[in-house]
Amino acid sequence: MSGSFKRVCVFCGSMPGVRPAYAEAARELGRVVAKRGLGLVYGGGAVGLMGIAADAALQAGAEVIGVIPHGLLKREVGHGGGVEMHVVDTMHERKAMMADLSDGFIVLPGGFGTLEEAVEALTWAQLGIQAKGVVFLDTEGFWQPFLKTLDFMQQEGFVRPGQRPLAMQAATVEEALDKLAAFRPPPEVLPWLRPHQA
Incomplete structure (x- = not known):
C-alpha cells in the first residue's frame, strides 16, 4: 500500500438493506482496512452499513474516525466507544471534513445521502478540487444502474470520455482499495477550482 494512502472514506447506507451481502x-471493508493498516473515515453513525463497517474496523484494530452533524447525532445514534468522533454543524462541513481526513472514497450500497456524497466527490475530482479516487463497490450489482446512467450521460455529451473513468467500480474490497491506492487523475481533469473556491 502506498505510503501516502493512509485512510479511506466510506459512503454507505444508514440502513442495512434487504440483502445479507450488503x-x-x-x-469485509472494515476487516480489510484494518488488515492493510489503514484508517476508516465514515459518517459517524452506529446504525445500518455505517455501523457495521465501523464495528468491524474497530474489532480488527483499525483507526476509525466518524464525522456527524449535530442534527443527525441522535437519529443515526452516534457511535460510541473507540471511534474518534467529530461533531459538526452542517452536512456541508461533514462532507468537507470527511474528504480532508481521507485519501480516497469507497461507495457501498446506500440511498439518497450515499449517492449525493459520492457524486459530490466525483464532481470535486472532475473540477480538480481534489485528486482522490472514488470506487463503487458493486456488491450484488447494486451500482450497475447508476454506472449505466453515467455511460448514458457520456453518450449524450454531458460527461467527457476522459472524465467518465473517475467513477471506478470494483467487485471486491481488495480490488477497491488497490484501485484507490493506484489512482491518478486522468489527463482531462484540470484544476478549474482550488479547494478554497469550492
Whole structure:
C-alpha cells in the first residue's frame, strides 16, 4: 500500500438493506482496512452499513474516525466507544471534513445521502478540487444502474470520455482499495477550482 494512502472514506447506507451481502461487504471493508493498516473515515453513525463497517474496523484494530452533524447525532445514534468522533454543524462541513481526513472514497450500497456524497466527490475530482479516487463497490450489482446512467450521460455529451473513468467500480474490497491506492487523475481533469473556491 502506498505510503501516502493512509485512510479511506466510506459512503454507505444508514440502513442495512434487504440483502445479507450488503452487510457482509461492510464487514469485509472494515476487516480489510484494518488488515492493510489503514484508517476508516465514515459518517459517524452506529446504525445500518455505517455501523457495521465501523464495528468491524474497530474489532480488527483499525483507526476509525466518524464525522456527524449535530442534527443527525441522535437519529443515526452516534457511535460510541473507540471511534474518534467529530461533531459538526452542517452536512456541508461533514462532507468537507470527511474528504480532508481521507485519501480516497469507497461507495457501498446506500440511498439518497450515499449517492449525493459520492457524486459530490466525483464532481470535486472532475473540477480538480481534489485528486482522490472514488470506487463503487458493486456488491450484488447494486451500482450497475447508476454506472449505466453515467455511460448514458457520456453518450449524450454531458460527461467527457476522459472524465467518465473517475467513477471506478470494483467487485471486491481488495480490488477497491488497490484501485484507490493506484489512482491518478486522468489527463482531462484540470484544476478549474482550488479547494478554497469550492
